[in-house]
Amino acid sequence: MSLMIKTEKLKFSYDKKNILKGIDLDFYKGDFIGIIGPNGSGKSTLLKNLSRSLKADSGSVYLDNKVLAEYSSVKLAKKLAVVPQDSQVNFNFNVYDIIMMGRHPYQKRWSRTSNEDKEIVREVMQVTDTLKLKEKNINALSGGERQRVIIARALAQKPEVLLLDEPTSSLDINYQGEIYDLLKYLNKNLKLTIITVSHDLNLTAQYCEKLLLIKDGIIFASGSAEEVLTKSNIKEVYNTEVLIKKNPLSNRPFITLIPAASLQENKNNKDFKIHIIAGGGTTKNFLSDLLSLGYQITLGVLNIGDADWQLARELGLEMAEADPFENITEEEVRENKEMISKADLIILTNLPFGNGNLANLKVLEEFPNKKKILFNNIEIEKRDYTKGKAKFIWNKLLETENIYLLEKKENLFSEIKRLEKSEMGREL
Ligand SMILES: Nc1ncnc2c1ncn2[C@@H]1O[C@H](COP(=O)(O)OP(=O)(O)OP(=O)(O)O)[C@@H](O)[C@H]1O
Known part of the structure; x- marks a missing residue:
C-alpha cells in the first residue's frame, strides 16, 4: 500500500498555546480513518493542518509523497476535499449550483460549465442520492440532506482524499448511519481515502478501519478499533469507565458508558x-x-x-x-x-x-x-x-x-x- 498522507513531528499552536505537540502519522491510499479524542484535544486542528487551512509551526505534512505546501491551490483541490464542521451555506443557492461549485478547480475563469462538469455533477448526485433535491434551495433541506449535498460538492472535486470534521454531529441516528454508509461506499467502491473526525466512538468503531486516538495534541493510540478502544485507553484519555462488548452485527467493539x-x-x-x-x-x-x-x-x-x-x-x-x-x-x-x-x-x-x-x-x-x-x-x-x-x-x-x-x-x-x-x- 502506498502512502497518501504522512506527517513528521507536526507542531501547531494558536497564539502561544501548543495544540499539536509533534504528530507522526501515516495514512495509506484507501484508508478509512477515524480520528477520535476528547473536546479540545486537537482533532480539528490536526485536520486543518492536513488540509492546509492551517500552517504548521514546524514539522512536515506530505500528500502523496509531495510536501503539502508545494501544491498549488487548484492541484490541492483536485487531490483533497474537505467537508467542514459547520457546513452552513449563507446564500440562497439551489442544490445543483452548490454541487457544481465543486467543479471550480477544473473550470477556467469565465468559462461555461462543460459537459464533463455536468456529467460528473450528475454522477455524484446519483451516488449521494441528491438528484431528487436538485432544484431545492440549500436552506430548505434537512440536516441529513444538506450534509449529503456538501459531501456531493466535495466529491465533484474528484478528490482522492476526503477529510470530514464531525460529519454527523447534528444528525439523528438514522441520518448518521446513512452518511457513514455513504462514506463506506465511497471508500470501498471509489477507493477514496477517508479521514473523519468524530465524537461517536461506536459509529467510528463500526465503520472506520483504523482509529487514531488523540489526547492533548499527541497520538495516544492508533490501530484497529479493538486495539484503540480498550477500557484502559478510554479511562486514561476520557477519564471515564465504560463497558466494552462486541457489536454482534459488525463484530467491532461497542462501548457503553457506566454512569x-x-x-x-x-x-x-x-x-x-x-x-x-x-x-x-x-x-x-x-x-x-x-x-x-x-x-x-x-x-x-x-x-x-x-x-x-x-x-x-x-x-x-x-x-x-x-x-x-x-x-x-x-x-x-x-x-x-x-x-x-x-x-x-x-x-x-x-x-x-x-x-x-x-x-x-x-x-x-x-x-x-x-x-x-x-x-x-x-x-x-x-x-x-x-x-x-x-x-x-x-x-x-x-x-x-x-x-x-x-x-x-x-x-x-x-x-x-x-x-x-x-x-x-x-x-x-
Ligand atoms: N481559532 C482558534 N484560536 C485559538 N484557540 C483555538 C482556536 N481553535 C481552537 N482553539 C483551541 O485549540 C484547542 C484544540 O481545538 P480543536 O478544535 O482542534 O479540538 P478538537 O479536538 O477538535 O475539539 P472538539 O472535539 O471540541 O471539536 C482547544 O483548546 C481550542 O480551544
Whole structure:
C-alpha cells in the first residue's frame, strides 16, 4: 500500500498555546480513518493542518509523497476535499449550483460549465442520492440532506482524499448511519481515502478501519478499533469507565458508558449490600443498573469465563470465583458464605443448576435470617439438571422465612427498594 498522507513531528499552536505537540502519522491510499479524542484535544486542528487551512509551526505534512505546501491551490483541490464542521451555506443557492461549485478547480475563469462538469455533477448526485433535491434551495433541506449535498460538492472535486470534521454531529441516528454508509461506499467502491473526525466512538468503531486516538495534541493510540478502544485507553484519555462488548452485527467493539454513580468508588452512597448468586448471563439485564442505583454488590460463586463473571469483572465487582467449567469447591463455598454473611439481601437469579453449582443453591439454607429474592419466572423443573436434587432443596427453601419470589423481572428494583426500606427501618 502506498502512502497518501504522512506527517513528521507536526507542531501547531494558536497564539502561544501548543495544540499539536509533534504528530507522526501515516495514512495509506484507501484508508478509512477515524480520528477520535476528547473536546479540545486537537482533532480539528490536526485536520486543518492536513488540509492546509492551517500552517504548521514546524514539522512536515506530505500528500502523496509531495510536501503539502508545494501544491498549488487548484492541484490541492483536485487531490483533497474537505467537508467542514459547520457546513452552513449563507446564500440562497439551489442544490445543483452548490454541487457544481465543486467543479471550480477544473473550470477556467469565465468559462461555461462543460459537459464533463455536468456529467460528473450528475454522477455524484446519483451516488449521494441528491438528484431528487436538485432544484431545492440549500436552506430548505434537512440536516441529513444538506450534509449529503456538501459531501456531493466535495466529491465533484474528484478528490482522492476526503477529510470530514464531525460529519454527523447534528444528525439523528438514522441520518448518521446513512452518511457513514455513504462514506463506506465511497471508500470501498471509489477507493477514496477517508479521514473523519468524530465524537461517536461506536459509529467510528463500526465503520472506520483504523482509529487514531488523540489526547492533548499527541497520538495516544492508533490501530484497529479493538486495539484503540480498550477500557484502559478510554479511562486514561476520557477519564471515564465504560463497558466494552462486541457489536454482534459488525463484530467491532461497542462501548457503553457506566454512569459515574455506578463506579466502585462512588458506590458507598448506599449502605445496603446485595449478594447475587447467578450464572449463565442471568444478571445481564439488571446488574449495571443495580450498581448505578448505588448498591454495594458482591457475587458468587461464578465460574471464570461465564457471562456473569465477565460482566461482574468489567464492572469491577468483588466475587467468589471457581475455575472454568469446574465444580465449585469447598473453599469457594466458604468464600461465598463470607460475602453472604455481610449482605443485607441475597438475590438468586433463574440460573440452571447442575451438580457442579448445586452448592450455590444449598448455601441459602444456611442463612435462614437473611432476606432472599428468588427469581421464579422460569420454573425450577426447567432448570434442574441434578435429577431433582435442586428441586428438592428449592422446595425446602420455599417453606422457610424471608423468601420473596420474583415472578416478573421488571419488579426487581421495586422489590429491592421495598426490602431495603424495611431492613433499614429495622436497624434504626
Ligand atoms: N481559532 C482558534 N484560536 C485559538 N484557540 C483555538 C482556536 N481553535 C481552537 N482553539 C483551541 O485549540 C484547542 C484544540 O481545538 P480543536 O478544535 O482542534 O479540538 P478538537 O479536538 O477538535 O475539539 P472538539 O472535539 O471540541 O471539536 C482547544 O483548546 C481550542 O480551544
